[in-house]
Amino acid sequence: MRIELDPTGTDAPWWVTVLAVVLAFALVGLLILLTGKDPGAVYAKMVVGAFGTSFGLTETLVKAIPLMLCGLGVSLAYRIQVWNIGAEGQFLVGAIAATAVTIYLPGLPGWLALPTMVAAGLAAGGVWGLFTALPKVLFNVNELIISLMLNYVAILGLNYVVFGPWRDPKGMNFPGTPPFTDAQSLPLFGDTRLHFGLILALVAVVLVAVFVRSTRWGYELRLIGANPEAARHAGINLNRHIVTVMLLSGGLAGVAGMAEVSGVAHKLMYGISPGYGYTAIIVAWIARLNPWGIVVSSVLFGGLIAGGYSVQSMGLPSSISSLLQGAVLFFLIAGSILGKVRVRWT
Amino acid sequence: MDEILAVDLRQITKQFGTVLANDKVDFTVRPGEIHALLGENGAGKSTVMCMLSGVYRPTSGEIRLNNQVARIHSPKDAVHLGVGMVFQNFRLVPTLTAAENIVLGESRPIWRTRRWMETKTAEIEALAERFGLGFPAGRPVWQLSVGEQQRVEIVKTLYRGANLIILDEPTSVLTPGEAEQLFATLNQLRSERKTVILTTHKLKEVMAIADRISVMRKGRMLATLDRKATDEREVARLMVGEDRLELRPRRASPPGEIVLKMDDVAVVNHGRRALDGFSMSVREGEIVGVAGVAGNGQKELAEVLAGLRTWTGEITFRSLRWKDASVRQSIEAGIGHVPENRMKSGLAGSLGAVDNLLSKSYRKPERSQWGFLRTAGNRLWSQGLVAQFDVKTAHLDAPVHQMSGGNQQKLLFAREIHHKPHLMVAVHPTQGLDVGATDGVHNLLMGLRDEGKSVLLISEDLDELLLLSDRIVVIFGGKSMGEVAREDANRERLGLMMAGVS
DSSP, X not given: OEEEEOXXXXXXXXXXXXXXXXXXXXXXXXXXXXXXXXXXHHHHHHHIIIIISHHHHXXXXXXXXXXXXXXXHHHHXXXXXXXXXXXXXXXXXXXXXXXXXXXXXXXXXXXXXXXXXXXXXXXXXXXXXXXXXXXHHHHOOOHHHHHHHHHXXXXXXXXXXXHTTTOOTTSTTOSBOOOOOGGXXXXXXXXXXXXXXXXXXXXXXXXXXXXXXXXXXXXHHHHHHHOHHHHHHTTOOHHHHHHHHHHHHHHHHXXXXXXXXXXIISSOBTTOOSSHXXXXXXXXXXTTTOHHHHHHHHHHHHXXXXXXXXXXXXXXXXXXXXXXXXXXXXXXXXXHHHTTEEEEOO | OOSOOSEEEEEEEEEETTEEEEEEEEEEEOTTOEEEEEOOTTSSHHHHHHHHTTSSOOSEEEEEETTEEOOOOSHHHHHHTTEEEEOSSOOOOTTSBHHHHHHTTOOOOSSOOHHHHHHHHHHHHHHHHHTTOOOOTTSBGGGSOHHHHHHHHHHHHHHTTOSEEEEESTTTTSOHHHHHHHHHHHHHHHXXXXXXXXXXXXXXXXXXXXXXXXXXXXXXXXXXXXXXGOOHHXXXXXXXXXXXXXXXXXXXXXXXXXXXXXXXXXXXXTTEXXXXXXXXXXETTOEEEEEOOTTSSHHHHHHHHTTOSOXXXXXXXTTEEOOSOOHHHHHHHTEEEEOSSIIIIIOOTTSOHHHHHHTTTTTSTTTEETTEEOXXXXXXXXXXXXXXXTOOOSOXXXXXXXXXXXXXXXXXXXXXXXTOOSEEXXXXXXXXXXXXXXXXXXXXXXXXXXXXXXXXXXXSOHHHHXXXXXXXXXXXXXXXXXXXXXXXXXXXXXXXXXXXXX
């Protein structure tokens, strides 16, 4: 028996993605079995908790919004083989910048407050993305390391403002800012917790989908992603694209951060992100970087998070959803590597 | 069988798929000699060496070492049999020291104390000194010069007890001074009864150092000569072969104005002067061939013209003097480029025909407007080009890596010819193509010339150059060795010039 690399380098077929999800559920099912619970019942409870009730469904969508925006952001970078794993940090600085608008410009009228906050989130996330792009293009520094490290810088920055200067004096020592006014909060759909960030995310999906498909810029990204050397021979400036893509990639995550503080928490607080920026990496890969696919995968993962809360009543920790996320990524990566390999019996 | 032979290959054949790399090769090396193995690129030298060092196994035939049938199934077997190979690209770990690299792979002892390493280092240094191979054994390999790294490789083979040392293109990475030192080492090895096989393209070096010379061409072993009984001329003729009588299609009209003029152009690549005061010119309506052994600056020449590499000196294209390197400038000035490796730098394998055809012209108003591609129009346009150039593909969106090499090349030519280049720079345009596809490419190039366009044909295939070119410029060591008109060109003359003998 011989194992060799497929010389054609074909991508793994679509069903590998489905298989990865199935295997992940099977593996975690085994772990659930070890705790003495019935995996079938646990999964049923998760599905009902995530999609079966109107509360569950809106909760799922609320979680899907940041995943969609961050996933869209990282997918842009991955298109040109820039491995941005800094969406978490870009999300946080977006949230911080949007909150800064409420702190330093409290009197902005309603029609101006939200656009300013969106712009602030976009700009801050974009700048955070640039911090990754510039060392890469100027000094050839590995973007994985910088973007990851910048996540910790952003977390510490968040902790500084919520424990320090921006802490709500009336907040009974809770590490968070004063609550936003109505003018600073994204409108909600009816009585639910679902906010207009969903519209922002869907608009972003449509824009990205149209741009990567039909514009010259999108074509250039496609060419760089498929063969950077061929792109260079076509006169495409790779460094310029790395910079603009990271600006956008970070900007989208920044908008996600803005939507989270303005639409869900209505303030900036300690631990504002349960790791949306990291989950977004899986969301992007499961969708194979396709913008429409990201809508589906972010809702799926939003459901995983929401469903994870609902199994707590069965005596299982909600971290079961983190376990599932990790397992999905594991099988997904294994699938994409094994997809390039074929086994021969000789 | 009285004489003991260090190496005795009998009827060795090696097949890679449908390609016959070695065809019934007989090859003998006497103990204690320096034996040079010569041949053009693709002649099968490296395959022979790789079979001796256990990288490949022969399809059929017998390898004998010191008159014993040898079973070399892995590089480890080769080491046990006393065969050491120094590859052209060194097999060293850059972050480990020279001494650590040499002891790498040794199985004992498990615990390597500082003391053990010190004794080993001393041992290695003594060994190196004996053969005049000085290098700082305690320093990480990445800090060593290329010449020093090569010495580490040679000492590695000696340390492992090699009696037969194989060197693949050892001087190609060395400065002239370092090459001199290497030759002194080889002489030292010979005086210690070690056997050396080396490959090289440089005839002068062969004549200076080798005891015997074997020449290969197209997978066959042609002859083994005694150095004292031969001369450069004979070896060169053997290497490149006899002239084939070809019907050379005449140029339709006399060449016109000068299109491209390069004057004293120099390119530094990794600290080496890849182009070193290179001058040439190309006129309208002619095919100028560039002949040379690989690695003499052809790649850099093509890259300069494609705008991919900065240079010093003067380049004038269509009476416009270039100021700096820019790919877009080259494309817009009308230079087509068929790169050396079509899948590496010409095409994007995972994309379809449309996206690949667009890569040079998507900025034009016919292909895009307001930053948006004219998707429907571009599809029709691609369909037209695919039909016109007879590219066979399952459908327009099928990834091009699924196409055959010939069809990929046709697609590439379709893209480059479509925007009506004034100068087409084609590098090894028929490499890996079958006879039919090769003919197709030749016809395309001659068609360009007959339209009054110019072609710069960079190739290692002398037959191809002789068949197509109106003039041939020979490049050696980044310099032009001079040019030969088609009427005066023959393989022997070109072969000598390519080997640096003018």
